[in-house]
Amino acid sequence: MGIVIKNGKVLQDGELVPRDILIIDKVISKVAEQIDSQGHKEIDVKGKWVSAGFIDMHVHLREPGYEAKETIATGTAAAARGGFTAIACMPNTKPVTDRVEVVKYIKEKAQREGVVRVLPIGAITIRELGEELTDMAAMKECGIIGVSDDGVGVQSSRMMKEGMRRAAKAGLPVIAHCEDETLAKGGSIHEGTFSAKHGLRGIPNEAEAIHVARDILLAEATGAHYHVCHISAEQSVRHVRYAKEKGIKVTTEVCPHHLILTDEDIPANLDSNFKMNPPLRSSEDRAALIEALKDGTIDIIVTDHAPHTEEEKKRGLALAPFGIVGLETAFPLLYTHLVLTGDFTLEEIVSKMTSKPAELFGLPWGRLEEGAIADLTVVDLETEREVNPLEFASKGKNTPFTGWKLKGWPMMTMVDGSIVWKREEVLKTV
Ligand code: DOR
Ligand code: ZN
Ligand code: ZN
Numbered sequence: 001m002g003i004v005i006k007n008g009k010v011l012q013d014g015e016l017v018p019r020d021i022l023i024i025d026k027v028i029s030k031v032a033e034q035i036d037s038q039g040h041k042e043i044d045v046k047g048k049w050v051s052a053g054f055i056d057m058h059v060h061l062r063e064p065g066y067e068a069k070e071t072i073a074t075g076t077a078a079a080a081r082g083g084f085t086a087i088a089c090m091p092n093t094k095p096v097t098d099r100v101e102v103v104k105y106i107k108e109k110a111q112r113e114g115v116v117r118v119l120p121i122g123a124i125t126i127r128e129l130g131e132e133l134t135d136m137a138a139m140k141e142c143g144i145i146g147v148s149d150d151g152v153g154v155q156s157s158r159m160m161k162e163g164m165r166r167a168a169k170a171g172l173p174v175i176a177h178c179e180d181e182t183l184a185k186g187g188s189i190h191e192g193t194f195s196a197k198h199g200l201r202g203i204p205n206e207a208e209a210i211h212v213a214r215d216i217l218l219a220e221a222t223g224a225h226y227h228v229c230h231i232s233a234e235q236s237v238r239h240v241r242y243a244k245e246k247g248i249k250v251t252t253e254v255c256p257h258h259l260i261l262t263d264e265d266i267p268a269n270l271d272s273n274f275k276m277n278p279p280l281r282s283s284e285d286r287a288a289l290i291e292a293l294k295d296g297t298i299d300i301i302v303t304d305h306a307p308h309t310e311e312e313k314k315r316g317l318a319l320a321p322f323g324i325v326g327l328e329t330a331f332p333l334l335y336t337h338l339v340l341t342g343d344f345t346l347e348e349i350v351s352k353m354t355s356k357p358a359e360l361f362g363l364p365w366g367r368l369e370e371g372a373i374a375d376l377t378v379v380d381l382e383t384e385r386e387v388n389p390l391e392f393a394s395k396g397k398n399t400p401f402t403g404w405k406l407k408g409w410p411m412m413t414m415v416d417g418s419i420v421w422k423r424e425e426v427l428k429t430v
Contacts, residue, residue, distance in 0.1 A: 001040055003022070003417065004020055004021070004022050004023075004043070005378075006037060006044045007020070007047055008045045008048060009050065010051075011051070011350065016049060016346075021035070021050060022035050026373060026374050027374060027417070028370055028376075031369065031370055045412070048378050049378070050368065050376055051350055051378075051379060052365065052368040052372070052376065052377070053084065053354070053375035053377050053413065053415065054082070054350075055084065055363065056082075056303050056353070057088045057175075058088065058150070058229060058253060059089050060092065061076075062093065063093065063109060064094060064095065065094025070307040071113070071395070074394055075327070076116045078392060078393040079116045079327050080115050080116050080420045080421035082303075082328045084116055084330075084413070085377065086365055088119040088120075088146070089119070089120055090121055091121055091123040092150055096123050096128050097120060098123040098126050098127060100135070104142055106120045107142070115420040117415065119361075120144050120145070121145060121147065122139035122146075123148070124154055124159075124163040124167070124174065128152055131159070133163055133166055145363075146167075146173040146361065147167050147172050147173075149177060150229060151177060157218070160174075164215075164226065165224070173224075173225040173226070173360075173361065174225065174226050176211065178208045178209075178212050179211060179277070179278070180210045180211055181207075183204055183210070187202045187204075187207075188200060188279070190203060191203055192282050202279075203279050209235035212228055223249070225249045225251070227251045227253065227360070228240060228250065228251070231252045231254050232254075232281050233278070233281060234284060234289075237297060240252050240292070241297045251300070254301060256326060256333045257324060257400065259293065259301075259334070260286075260337045261400065262282055262285075265280065266280065272320035273324060274324075276306065290338075290343060294348075298352075306326075307394050308320070324399055328394060331353070331408050332406035332409050335349070335407060336408060339408075340407065354366040375414065376413070386404065387406060388402070410423075411423045
């Protein structure tokens with residue numbers, strides 16, 4: 001017996017067209033205008049959009065070590081609620097994911113307690129200290145999909161060059177958090193008019209762009225696939241555009257918050273839910289990111305889901321840790337503030353959360369077509385709902401979007417042909 005998703009709409013040549021979808025043995029076996037559901041389980045999605053499951057290449061699941069912030073169980077539940085069917089998790093755990101044992105721990109936990117696919121990322125350097133390279137090849141054998149010291153930039157150019165050489169040899173992308181500490185240290189928000197007005201130490205654009213420029217040269221020299229994390233500054237975009245023109249293997253990602261907010265949106269009370277690294281930048285930077293996403297300089301959209309406890313975030317802007325949650329609001333934010341505004345088509349946005357990340361990282365998901373693995377997301381593009389962190393499955397409630405009215409909420413998420421989450425009040429499963 002299979003499953004027929006009845007009365008859905010799918011994107012075809014930029015249009016939403018009515019389709020039924022038949023799933024047999026975890027695979028999409030047929031997509032057609034009418035499929036007889038006799039002998040199969042039927043799920044009536046009542047005109048909702050059915051997409052390939054979203055893929056997020058930048059998530060902090062916090063396990064092992066920081067279970068008060070998030071666990072693999074709660075983080076993957078949050079991913080499912082956000083329509084994500086596969087997420088890559090960053091190695092700044094405790095212990096750091098810098099060896100085979102930790103990779104195995106994450107994989108086993110994800111197998112037992114996770115509801116979506118978890119793709120571990122290994123560290124570039126041991127304990128992310130920037131001093132000694134990890135055994136990338138061994139971690140790759142265990143299933144890591146890339147290496148990163150996310151949370152900190154690799155300060156030494158020499159270490160980064162050797163890291164890229166080793167990663168290239170192992171066939172792994174280097175997923176780089178770009179931050180020159182000599183420029184960034186002590187800052188909590190963007191260095192600009194807002195920081196000056198409030199007398200706060202800022203993080204300048206160059207802190208990011210210097211690493212991007214340096215690493216592009218190192219990628220050219222080593223042949224590594226260099227992927228820039230959470231790009232935020234206009235100067236970084238400029239360098240990536242130039243490198244791509246030169247044929248250097250560089251790709252990049254951007255977060256919804258950097259596409260939607262600027263430092264001027266930080267409230268007067270300096271709410272630390274607006275503090276993340278890299279920080280919210282200027283409106284010129286935001287415009288450069290939108291343009292770069294449009295012309296393909298920026299390849300994919302990620303959340304940088306970074307849960308922290310309420311106690312930690314209450315410490316005030318200067319002392320609170322960097323990071324905001326993102327999994328459960330990403331698509332509604334993008335749909336409401338980039339698609340409904342006419343800046344992007346639905347297809348442009350969703351490809352950067354499905355087929356593009358799959359293509360970049362060689363993953364077998366991200367497409368809704370006959371023969372594809374049944375990782376799917378059903379989305380309601382009509383109903384407006386308010387962001388309420390108390391409803392999040394994530395332990396992290398640290399969002400700057402509380403109370404925002406958004407459309408484009410996921411309704412049901414299916415991984416490998418099984419429903420892993422659905423919004424009970426909307427979809428009645430027969
Ligand atoms: O805002 C951030 N939070 N940026 C990072 O690079 C690290 C992350 C975290 O781990 O909390
Ligand atoms: Zn980072
Ligand atoms: Zn991160």
